[in-house]
Amino acid sequence: MRSPTDPSSSKTPVRVSNDAPQRHARMTGYVPRHPKVYRVYNLSLAVAIVLFLLPLIAGLALTSRIVQGPGVIARAPRLGLHSRVFDLLTFRASSQGQDLLMNGDFGRGHAFGVFLVATGLHELPQLFNVIKGDMNLIGPRPVRPAVAKIEAARDPLYNIRFTVKPGMFGHTQSFMCRGVTQRLRDKLTYRKCRMQVNMWVELGLILRIAASMCGRVTGRLWLQDSRRGHLIRARRKAHNWQIMIETDAGVYPVYAFSQGLLTTPHLVTGGLARIIFKTHSGGVRKAAVDLARLSHLQHETVFHYVPAHENAVHLINRYLREDPMVLPRQPRLHLPKPQNQAHDMVPVVSGDAITAPPHG
Numbered sequence: 099m100r101s102p103t104d105p106s107s108s109k110t111p112v113r114v115s116n117d118a119p120q121r122h123a124r125m126t127g128y129v130p131r132h133p134k135v136y137r138v139y140n141l142s143l144a145v146a147i148v149l150f151l152l153p154l155i156a157g158l159a160l161t162s163r164i165v166q167g168p169g170v171i172a173r174a175p176r177l178g179l180h181s182r183v184f185d186l187l188t189f190r191a192s193s194q195g196q197d198l199l200m201n202g203d204f205g206r207g208h209a210f211g212v213f214l215v216a217t218g219l220h221e222l223p224q225l226f227n228v229i230k231g232d233m234n235l236i237g238p239r240p241v242r243p244a245v246a247k248i249e250a251a252r253d254p255l256y257n258i259r260f261t262v263k264p265g266m267f268g269h270t271q272s273f274m275c276r277g278v279t280q281r282l283r284d285k286l287t288y289r290k291c292r293m294q295v296n297m298w299v300e301l302g303l304i305l306r307i308a309a310s311m312c313g314r315v316t317g318r319l320w321l322q323d324s325r326r327g328h329l330i331r332a333r334r335k336a337h338n339w340q341i342m343i344e345t346d347a348g349v350y351p352v353y354a355f356s357q358g359l360l361t362t363p364h365l366v367t368g369g370l371a372r373i374i375f376k377t378h379s380g381g382v383r384k385a386a387v388d389l390a391r392l393s394h395l396q397h398e399t400v401f402h403y404v405p406a407h408e409n410a411v412h413l414i415n416r417y418l419r420e421d422p423m424v425l426p427r428q429p430r431l432h433l434p435k436p437q438n439q440a441h442d443m444v445p446v447v448s449g450d451a452i453t454a455p456p457h458g
Contacts, residue, residue: 125296126299128234128236129291129293130294131294137231143228177241179264184227184240187223189214218311218314228266234266235304236266241259241264259288259291267423268287269287272306278412303424307423307424336354341355341375341418342373343360349374350362350364352373355418358402359392360373361398361399361400364399366401368389371387372386372387373418377429387406388403
């Protein structure tokens, strides 16, 4: 089996996965054909959304005031069209006032603030930025002046993002994951900043983002992070995505898949391998990983996997970890449920590992 290509090599062509949502996204960009018409379109949608969500926005503001104290709205300087500075509005996500989004430390914030960030509800006040004219609903995400200065010195194409208005949601935020490198994110952003807007396609994207946010809120409110919940999600994910593991010795089924861990009923050696899964359109994706065996019982082997390069990180996070805002659609066809002894086992979760109790 070939070793994964070194992502640091300048000769390595790295492509964004051409799955169905990505092909859908390529049909629209950030450049309006008629700026005045596009402004009326964004203003009308933003006002309609605010009126529809007004009870929710008021409820979140009241809850934040009670739980986290004064200062419901946080204002942060960001760069907009032609590098003009404006105040980005969000619900405050911490009782101490620190920016959880910048620090990346969600654990230190108040539980309500963590909930707002995890569900994306903290961004609802940005609708007023759209009404004011600082932003559009869809566009490149606004950046801090200090970050823009550093990135512009590193990348001569960086300032192209300031030729269009920033957006509440961008294509990188919607279709890419937190683990994807900045180079891949910039590549998609620069492409979109040169493409014209298709408002019908953009409206469909907004509806998909809204549906995804509703799903995240529902999941946070009703789904419990219990051991059995982890098990159900891990086994369902392996079955729905028809995940297999390919090594030099052959191709083997995976019956449980979670963050950093996979379980197979076969004795598979560690080392370089490929995770194989199907997409909604019937295609096959392969992500190169390094496997390290954690445990082996009578009927199963548990592995820790590490993506071998940045494209593998994107594929695993986008499809299998369901990290981006717009979730990919699962395959139409499913493998029949296995009837062997491994399927009849009832695995348990030990820490983050998924294991099966010995038969006796």
